[in-house]
Amino acid sequence: xxxxxxxxxxxxxxxxxxxxxxxxxxxxxxxxxxxxxxxxxxxxxxxxxxxxxxxxxxxxxxxxxxxxxxxxxxxxxxxxxxxxxxxxxxxxxxxxxxxxxxxxxxxxxxxxxxxxxxxxxxxxxxxxxxxxxxxxxxxxxxxxxxxxxxxxxxxxxxxxxxxxxxxxxxxxxxxxxxxxxxxxxxxxxxxxxxxxxxxxxxxxxxxxxxxxxxxxxxxxxxxxxxxxxxxxxxxxxxxxxxxxxxxxxxxxxxxxxxxxxxxxxxxxxxxxxxxxxxxxxxxxxxxxxxxxxxxxxxxxxxx
Amino acid sequence: xxxxxxxxxxxxxxxxxxxxxxxxxxxxxxxxxxxxxxxxxxxxxxxxxxxxxxxxxxxxxxxxxxxxxxxxxxxxxxxxxxxxxxxxxxxxxxxxxxxxxxxxxxxxxxxxxxxxxxxxxxxxxxxxxxxxxxxxxxxxxxxxxxxxxxxxxxxxxxxxxxxxxxxxxxxxxxxxxxxxxxxxxxxxxxxxxxxxxxxxxxxxxxxxxxxxxxxxxxxxxxxxxxxxxxxxxxxxxxxxxxxxxxxxxxxxxxxxxxxxxxxxxxxx
Numbered sequence: 001x002x003x004x005x006x007x008x009x010x011x012x013x014x015x016x017x018x019x020x021x022x023x024x025x026x027x028x029x030x031x032x033x034x035x036x037x038x039x040x041x042x043x044x045x046x047x048x049x050x051x052x053x054x055x056x057x058x059x060x061x062x063x064x065x066x067x068x069x070x071x072x073x074x075x076x077x078x079x080x081x082x083x084x085x086x087x088x089x090x091x092x093x094x095x096x097x098x099x100x101x102x103x104x105x106x107x108x109x110x111x112x113x114x115x116x117x118x119x120x121x122x123x124x125x126x127x128x129x130x131x132x133x134x135x136x137x138x139x140x141x142x143x144x145x146x147x148x149x150x151x152x153x154x155x156x157x158x159x160x161x162x163x164x165x166x167x168x169x170x171x172x173x174x175x176x177x178x179x180x181x182x183x184x185x186x187x188x189x190x191x192x193x194x195x196x197x198x199x200x201x202x203x204x205x206x207x208x209x210x211x212x213x214x215x216x217x218x219x220x221x222x223x224x225x226x227x228x229x230x231x232x233x234x235x236x237x238x239x240x241x242x243x244x245x246x247x248x249x250x251x252x253x254x255x256x257x258x259x260x261x262x263x264x265x266x267x268x269x270x271x272x273x274x275x276x277x278x279x280x281x282x283x284x285x286x287x288x289x290x291x292x293x294x295x296x297x298x299x300x301x302x303x
Numbered sequence: 304x305x306x307x308x309x310x311x312x313x314x315x316x317x318x319x320x321x322x323x324x325x326x327x328x329x330x331x332x333x334x335x336x337x338x339x340x341x342x343x344x345x346x347x348x349x350x351x352x353x354x355x356x357x358x359x360x361x362x363x364x365x366x367x368x369x370x371x372x373x374x375x376x377x378x379x380x381x382x383x384x385x386x387x388x389x390x391x392x393x394x395x396x397x398x399x400x401x402x403x404x405x406x407x408x409x410x411x412x413x414x415x416x417x418x419x420x421x422x423x424x425x426x427x428x429x430x431x432x433x434x435x436x437x438x439x440x441x442x443x444x445x446x447x448x449x450x451x452x453x454x455x456x457x458x459x460x461x462x463x464x465x466x467x468x469x470x471x472x473x474x475x476x477x478x479x480x481x482x483x484x485x486x487x488x489x490x491x492x493x494x495x496x497x498x499x500x501x502x503x504x505x506x507x508x509x510x511x512x513x514x515x516x517x518x519x520x521x522x523x524x525x526x527x528x529x530x531x532x533x534x535x536x537x538x539x540x541x542x543x544x545x546x547x548x549x550x551x552x553x554x555x556x557x558x559x560x561x562x563x564x565x566x567x568x569x570x571x
Binding site: 106109111131135136138139141143145146147149150151152162163166167213 | 423426427428430431433434435436437438
């Protein structure tokens with residue numbers, strides 16, 4: 001790498017977060033105790049709520065566009081896959097196990113590059129970016145991994161602070177404030193968990209810390225890989241609720257990969273059904289339940 | 304059919320080799336590119352260097368002693384036991400010190416690196432680093448490689464010294480040679496190899512360039528197999544085993560060729 005490139009990269013990294021900080025100030029100024037109270041209230045509401053109906057009257061800008069994407073390793077994985085997400089929408093990608101659902105998230109993060117087709121984030125085609133530019137695009141996104149993927153050599157605090165340390169020049173007290181805010185947002189008590197190691201946490205708590213880490217940089221887009229798999233029904237409900245809360249309170253655009261059709265219906269603005277390497281259905285949950293397609297009927301059979 | 308299989312295997316081999324050298328090039332190139340992960344470097348230097356002192360002390364000491372015992376028998380047939388210090392200093396500094404330290408560190412550190420990075424790979428922590436905008440090679444591989452490049456030579460010096468000390472113990476208590484004579488012959492040997500830049504004994508250059516290379520081999524092989532891990536916990540085990548086997552073999556093979564080159568350069 002040349003010095004020039006390096007310098008640009010350094011400047012780019014420094015410029016980016018500060019721009020973001022200005023736009024996201026109101027979010028960060030939230031009072032955590034008020035938020036926790038709101039969580040309890042909403043958890044009760046969640047039970048009687050009809051599925052769908054969450055994201056009406058949102059702005060219409062396309063934040064994510066996947067266009068005619070083909071991908072193959074040893075054998076084809078995705079064929080002619082297209083879907084879009086507008087600002088504030090939650091797209092849930094459902095499908096049987098091993099159909100390449102998680103691959104879609106890796107394409108959005110540009111951890112993988114499609115063989116054909118384009119992936120557009122915020123109007124920018126990320127298919128042909130350099131490695132360094134790809135790192136910058138990834139900063140717009142928060143990713144929650146299936147197993148949370150917390151760095152097990154670091155404490156919860158260090159984990160959540162990691163993206164801030166990496167990409168901002170915030171002083172330590174602001175970092176701490178931000179970490180506390182994010183941990184409170186996911187309904188964890190900062191003072192109790194901050195110094196714990198990931199190995200000391202339960203599965204549900206790890207997921208929450210994972211969400212807090214994904215949120216730390218105030219991303220515009222959140223990606224979730226099987227957020228509810230391997231959790232008990234109660235924890236599943238609270239994680240589902242958290243994703244909904246992010247969508248409503250922060251207006252983030254989300255892509256959720258899941259085979260948990262129940263929670264998918266609860267949080268989706270649109271559902272994309274991946275079957276035989278293709279998107280077999282893309283539309284609202286209501287449209288999905290109304291569909292006569294035999295595969296969809298069979299897929300929904302258990303629901 | 305057989306040819307086809309051979310062809311595939313050859314292609315995979317070449318491809319792996321290419322991957323390895325790309326990783327090596329990036330890891331070493333990143334040493335000079337910001338951001339520097341200084342705390343990771345010191346942590347690794349502590350884990351690789353300080354953590355390995357115990358085994359290096361033990362293996363060095365016992366190797367020095369056994370070398371003295373065996374040579375004593377040989378030298379006695381020529382009535383040359385006075386020169387035992389020369390023999391031990393020469394073989395420890397040039398050959399045994401670097402190779403033994405290298406093999407011990409490969410077993411202890413190489414496997415550790417592979418297991419750690421392998422676990423991070425299978426638990427998606429490597430993907431998480433990428434997602435959070437960090438280059439995993441820069442964050443994980445470069446500090447380990449740099450730490451090994453620095454610490455394996457340091458460990459070798461310790462190993463050399465303890466080995467010579469082990470020889471001293473046998474020379475004194477088994478052969479009854481006074482320590483002063485032993486150390487005199489040791490220094491004679493070390494200074495007899497000629498000097499580079501008029502003051503660095505050539506034996507030291509030989510003895511320290513080897514562990515430098517071995518340090519690179521151990522850390523890069525460990526990182527390579529670690530990052531390439533797939534297939535869950537079983538994959539981590541495979542990566543660990545491969546690292547130790549590959550690094551040990553590479554150390555012995557590379558040692559031979561390095562010795563050839565160094566002898567050609569430094570011997571009259």
